[in-house]
Amino acid sequence: MQAPLGIFGGTFDPIHNGHIYPVLEAAKQTGIHNIALMPNYLPGHKNAASSSSEHRLAMVKRVCEQFPIFYPEPFEIEQAKVTYSVDTLLVFRQKYPDTPLCFFIGSDSLYSLPSWHRWQELLGLCHFVVCQRPCDLAHYQSSAHWPTVQRLLQQYQVTQAEKLHSSVAGCIYLANTSEINLSSSQIRAQLAQGQSPHNVLPSAINQYIEQHKLYQQSVNI
Numbered sequence: 001m002q003a004p005l006g007i008f009g010g011t012f013d014p015i016h017n018g019h020i021y022p023v024l025e026a027a028k029q030t031g032i033h034n035i036a037l038m039p040n041y042l043p044g045h046k047n048a049a050s051s052s053s054e055h056r057l058a059m060v061k062r063v064c065e066q067f068p069i070f071y072p073e074p075f076e077i078e079q080a081k082v083t084y085s086v087d088t089l090l091v092f093r094q095k096y097p098d099t100p101l102c103f104f105i106g107s108d109s110l111y112s113l114p115s116w117h118r119w120q121e122l123l124g125l126c127h128f129v130v131c132q133r134p135c136d137l138a139h140y141q142s143s144a145h146w147p148t149v150q151r152l153l154q155q156y157q158v159t160q161a162e163k164l165h166s167s168v169a170g171c172i173y174l175a176n177t178s179e180i181n182l183s184s185s186q187i188r189a190q191l192a193q194g195q196s197p198h199n200v201l202p203s204a205i206n207q208y209i210e211q212h213k214l215y216q217q218s219v220n221i
Contacts (some may be wrong), residue, residue: 005096005099007089012184014184017180023104075088099168102128105128123169157174158173
């Protein structure tokens with residue numbers, strides 16, 4: 001059995017502290033030392049990104065330089081099409097047959113998991129490491145998916161991080177992470193208004209955004 005490989009994907013438009021620090025906390029709790037930071041090309045559940053794939057991947061690379069636990073994974077961007085987590089995980093499972101794949105998600109994503117494309121296949125391909133996210137829990141509890149989420153937790157939740165190391169897939173681990181109330185859309189809105197949200201972005205990302213004049217209202221990206 002190989003050491004676990006973490007996978008953390010997102011639009012990252014731009015990547016910010018709310019993405020980075022909960023994953024770092026969860027990685028420390030679970031003993032995961034290598035995480036693929038993977039920007040989406042065009043995720044199936046969101047609109048197209050505001051900045052180009054090239055810019056978003058370049059920002060991810062700068063985060064990886066600052067936090068060596070991450071490495072930049074361009075796989076989904078290189079597909080140049082709508083990508084689904086199940087398809088990406090199928091490729092990674094073939095590439096790393098003896099490696100536990102630990103897919104980092106937010107609690108909001110866990111609560112909506114039954115709406116994901118071919119979600120029934122996912123726990124056969126990976127573990128889920130769940131970071132806490134500020135969300136309207138009552139909203140999810142009232143959804144039709146909630147009973148399914150509860151059954152998944154009853155069946156697959158583990159409280160010992162060692163379980164993520166001893167099998168290649170099939171566990172859900174709820175990490176005890178800080179809830180950081182940030183969103184990329186809020187940051188883009190601030191930047192479009194000429195504000196500089198330096199306290200919520202890594203310094204290298206601030207510099208990159210300023211250098212390339214990203215998210216400015218007058219610039220057509």
